[in-house]
Amino acid sequence: MSSITRRRFLKTGLTTAALLAAAPVLDMRTWAASQEQARVEVVPTLCNGCSSHCGMLAHVKNGRLWKITGHPDHGRSQGKLCARAHGAAFWLYDPDRLAGPLKREGDHFVPIDWEQALDEIAAKLEAVLAAHGPGAVFFAHNPRATGAFYGTRFMHALGAPTTMTHNASCNTSLILAYQAVFGTTPGADLANSKYIMLIGRNPAEGIQTGYSAALARAIEKGAKLVVVDPRHNASAAIATEWVPIRPGTDLALLLAMMNVMIAENLYDAGFVAEHTVGFEELAAAVREYSPAWAAPITDIPATTIARLARELAAARPNCVVDPGWKGGFGANYANGTETARAVGAINALLGNLNKPGGLTFYGAPKLGKLPADKAPDPPKPTLPRGDGAGIAGEFPLAPTAQGLPHVAARKAREGKLRAGIVRHHNPVRNFPDPEHMMAGMRALDLLVVIDTHMTETARLAHYVLPEPSFLEREEVVEAIPGRKGTVCMRTRVVPKLLENTRTFDEIIVALARRMGVGEYFNFTLDELNSARLQPLGITLEELKARGSIQVETPVVEGMPKLKTPSGKVEFVSERFAKAGFNAVPGWIPPRVMPEPARPNSFRLIHGKQGYHSHTSTANIPYLLQITRDHNAERLWMNAGRAAALGIKDGDLVWVRSSLASRQVRVKVTERLHPEAVYIPSGYGNFSPGLTRANGFGLSMNDLVPFQTEPMSGHAMMMEVVVEVEPAGA
Numbered sequence: 001m002s003s004i005t006r007r008r009f010l011k012t013g014l015t016t017a018a019l020l021a022a023a024p025v026l027d028m029r030t031w032a033a034s035q036e037q038a039r040v041e042v043v044p045t046l047c048n049g050c051s052s053h054c055g056m057l058a059h060v061k062n063g064r065l066w067k068i069t070g071h072p073d074h075g076r077s078q079g080k081l082c083a084r085a086h087g088a089a090f091w092l093y094d095p096d097r098l099a100g101p102l103k104r105e106g107d108h109f110v111p112i113d114w115e116q117a118l119d120e121i122a123a124k125l126e127a128v129l130a131a132h133g134p135g136a137v138f139f140a141h142n143p144r145a146t147g148a149f150y151g152t153r154f155m156h157a158l159g160a161p162t163t164m165t166h167n168a169s170c171n172t173s174l175i176l177a178y179q180a181v182f183g184t185t186p187g188a189d190l191a192n193s194k195y196i197m198l199i200g201r202n203p204a205e206g207i208q209t210g211y212s213a214a215l216a217r218a219i220e221k222g223a224k225l226v227v228v229d230p231r232h233n234a235s236a237a238i239a240t241e242w243v244p245i246r247p248g249t250d251l252a253l254l255l256a257m258m259n260v261m262i263a264e265n266l267y268d269a270g271f272v273a274e275h276t277v278g279f280e281e282l283a284a285a286v287r288e289y290s291p292a293w294a295a296p297i298t299d300i301p302a303t304t305i306a307r308l309a310r311e312l313a314a315a316r317p318n319c320v321v322d323p324g325w326k327g328g329f330g331a332n333y334a335n336g337t338e339t340a341r342a343v344g345a346i347n348a349l350l351g352n353l354n355k356p357g358g359l360t361f362y363g364a365p366k367l368g369k370l371p372a373d374k375a376p377d378p379p380k381p382t383l384p385r386g387d388g389a390g391i392a393g394e395f396p397l398a399p400t401a402q403g404l405p406h407v408a409a410r411k412a413r414e415g416k417l418r419a420g421i422v423r424h425h426n427p428v429r430n431f432p433d434p435e436h437m438m439a440g441m442r443a444l445d446l447l448v449v450i451d452t453h454m455t456e457t458a459r460l461a462h463y464v465l466p467e468p469s470f471l472e473r474e475e476v477v478e479a480i481p482g483r484k485g486t487v488c489m490r491t492r493v494v495p496k497l498l499e500n501t502r503t504f505d506e507i508i509v510a511l512a513r514r515m516g517v518g519e520y521f522n523f524t525l526d527e528l529n530s531a532r533l534q535p536l537g538i539t540l541e542e543l544k545a546r547g548s549i550q551v552e553t554p555v556v557e558g559m560p561k562l563k564t565p566s567g568k569v570e571f572v573s574e575r576f577a578k579a580g581f582n583a584v585p586g587w588i589p590p591r592v593m594p595e596p597a598r599p600n601s602f603r604l605i606h607g608k609q610g611y612h613s614h615t616s617t618a619n620i621p622y623l624l625q626i627t628r629d630h631n632a633e634r635l636w637m638n639a640g641r642a643a644a645l646g647i648k649d650g651d652l653v654w655v656r657s658s659l660a661s662r663q664v665r666v667k668v669t670e671r672l673h674p675e676a677v678y679i680p681s682g683y684g685n686f687s688p689g690l691t692r693a694n695g696f697g698l699s700m701n702d703l704v705p706f707q708t709e710p711m712s713g714h715a716m717m718m719e720v721v722v723e724v725e726p727a728g729a
């Protein structure tokens with residue numbers, strides 16, 4: 001199915017029409033027949049259940065969304081959708097959706113007319129700009145093409161430098177680390193790998209459909225899969241080996257494996273000589289990190305560490321230590337960035353870059369730009385950022401393309417940031433320390449939230465502006481990397497159901513015109529999308545009809561020239577050294593550790609469940625019911641530790657940190673490292689506007705203080721020790 005068009009999928013129900021014309025009274029049978037045979041239009045679009053934006057075919061019957069299926073032409077998702085996609089389809093008809101713009105009056109919201117809301121927002125933004133300058137204004141979002149294009153362009157038009165994504169709660173550490181080692185973030189060719197080590201990565205639950213499928217294919221082809229995780233996660237269920245590790249210590253494991261590979265000459269010396277810099281420094285640094293050194297730190301036997309290093313090296317170059325996403329070395333631990341640098345380095349020792357089954361460096365199709373004479377780009381702001389990212393003395397290495405929303409909340413509390421626009425992002429719920437995040441939002445002179453629902457962040461806004469759901473709008477064309485890249489776009493599946501909603505681009509253009517920077521927005525979304533497609537020789541009409549189209553992207557065979565200062569893999573980073581950090585990866589312990597002498601002291605960790613996205617899907621009744629049916633919101637505790645505390649499966653406990661105390665029921669299990677308790681991500685909403693999720697389950701963010709990792713500035717989301725005791729004790 002390489003060319004899906006709307007027309008091809010139209011099944012005209014002539015018999016239905018005839019039946020209806022002949023039937024004077026609509027009886028049940030006629031009605032059922034009309035449903036059965038109704039004309040089905042299949043509209044290709046993109047899922048919005050999470051940021052992966054898989055290719056989706058929406059089947060529309062009688063003007064209503066009837067069902068969804070995967071779009072086979074999307075190169076990354078390859079016809080697959082996950083459970084959350086089916087849940088997210090409910091958003092279209094969700095009675096909790098925001099139906100019109102709202103303005104805060106005291107402690108409640110009142111409906112407001114769009115024109116008036118936009119006039120007032122523009123005037124208030126102008127006032128902040130006049131009093132404090134563009135350095136005091138920010139934009140934050142869940143990073144995707146539409147938000148990135150319109151949000152960033154608007155900020156730049158105002159001279160405002162502070163645009164931020166959610167990544168400081170996700171994977172900013174990885175982004176920084178791989179920038180240093182490779183100049184970019186690599187992927188992995190799991191499907192062709194002979195030996196895969198997943199370190200705090202769980203494709204079976206932290207789903208990106210194509211990636212999860214690739215892991216399954218690798219297993220079918222006989223790959224060895226090693227899952228390093230304090231928790232026997234769903235990927236471990238199909239693994240050859242589960243290596244339970246003490247949380248926060250993966251860096252020690254990696255350093256010790258590199259020690260073995262170098263000491264025993266198992267690494268790819270040819271690749272290292274030709275394509276890397278800083279090997280001697282790395283070799284000198286890891287000499288002290290033997291398996292015997294790492295064993296008591298990681299709680300993994302030294303013999304196992306040495307064996308894993310030898311097995312990996314024996315499979316090179318068709319093997320990979322997965323580059324990860326969030327879990328083991330995302331925005332979680334004090335050593336997140338350093339751990340990701342070590343993952344980069346060990347893959348380079350294996351010489352697996354651009355080899356089948358190794359790391360991949362695929363580009364995305366190159367999109368075009370609007371003509372400069374018609375739509376000039378606003379100049380890039382020259383003011384220093386307001387969130388400390390890239391600023392000497394604050395977080396000089398923090399990637400400025402991501403920014404630091406939790407630091408921005410502190411700056412707002414200090415009066416340095418004064419106004420913000422938040423779109424498709426819920427920083428109050430999804431960053432640690434909600435009191436800190438809320439205090440930041442409340443301190444602003446102006447907070448505008450653009451969402452589909454009344455989230456925890458939206459509740460604090462001065463203006464809440466509703467977008468139509470993803471099935472009712474068109475968006476900016478996206479380019480997806482891959483061996484064969486994909487261009488794709490979100491198309492409108494059904495007409496706008498809630499008339500009084502507006503899309504993000506409409507909102508931004510309206511604000512820009514009011515604020516005297518309309519000259520940067522003198523084009524329609526269609527014109528922008530046509531310009532983006534122009535170099536690919538694809539018309540907008542064609543992409544709207546097909547939704548996703550694969551295009552040839554130049555594939556570099558062998559080693560690409562990397563965007564590092566040397567053009568090679570860098571084991572040693574001058575930038576890191578200059579900023580006062582290790583030049584080559586070295587041991588950094590986690591910030592906190594549970595107290596061994598206290599039987600009720602644990603580290604609290606979290607992770608994804610396959611059927612929820614962050615905290616935005618718990619309000620979907622079908623997905624919430626899965627949780628309820630399986631008591632899946634419970635806190636996991638190791639059976640031995642539970643027995644010692646007199647805690648049984650299903651018991652209610654108190655979980656206390658320095659920040660808060662919460663109650664939750666316990667799942668007693670053998671599938672967890674004894675020193676950790678684990679809470680599934682996705683629960684703990686506290687906005688009454690989310691009528692079904694409100695008050696359900698626990699978010700670990702309630703218990704984690706505001707804290708920043710020194711290198712990347714990310715939120716350290718699992719650096720927290722809790723005490724657990726039976727409720728009522």
Ligand SMILES: Nc1nc2c(c(=O)[nH]1)N[C@H]1C(S)=C(S)[C@@H](COP(=O)(O)OP(=O)(O)OC[C@H]3O[C@@H](n4cnc5c(=O)[nH]c(N)nc54)[C@H](O)[C@@H]3O)O[C@H]1N2
Nearest residue numbers: 200201202206207247248326327328607608609610613614
């Ligand atoms: N179902 C679902 N899928 C998603 C998402 C979602 O919300 N829901 N979101 C998408 C996004 S934005 C992301 S970032 C990815 C995340 O994808 P992943 O990073 O794979 O998912 P996580 O569950 O965050 O973390 C993976 C594992 O890390 C483990 N872990 C925790 N601490 C440690 C540690 O110290 N060491 C080691 N080795 N392991 C540890 C957890 O037990 C967990 O099993 O998922 C994407 N896909």
Ligand SMILES: Nc1nc2c(c(=O)[nH]1)N[C@H]1C(S)=C(S)[C@@H](COP(=O)(O)OP(=O)(O)OC[C@H]3O[C@@H](n4cnc5c(=O)[nH]c(N)nc54)[C@H](O)[C@@H]3O)O[C@H]1N2
Nearest residue numbers: 142166169170424425426430450451452455614616681682
């Ligand atoms: N407790 C907890 N915290 C987490 C995580 C977790 O799993 N659990 N995961 C961490 C990770 S890996 C990440 S990436 C971040 C994610 O953090 P966020 O980006 O904040 O999370 P999302 O759930 O993707 O989406 C946030 C908002 O998008 C809104 N939304 C949905 N559809 C639309 C739309 O079409 N238009 C608009 N304008 N808004 C829409 C939802 O209502 C929701 O408020 O959270 C991090 N923090």
Ligand code: SF4
Nearest residue numbers: 047049050053054082
């Ligand atoms: S991974 Fe699932 S929820 Fe995310 S975009 Fe793909 S189908 Fe949708």
Ligand SMILES: [Mo]
Nearest residue numbers: 169170171326
């Ligand atoms: Mo994420």
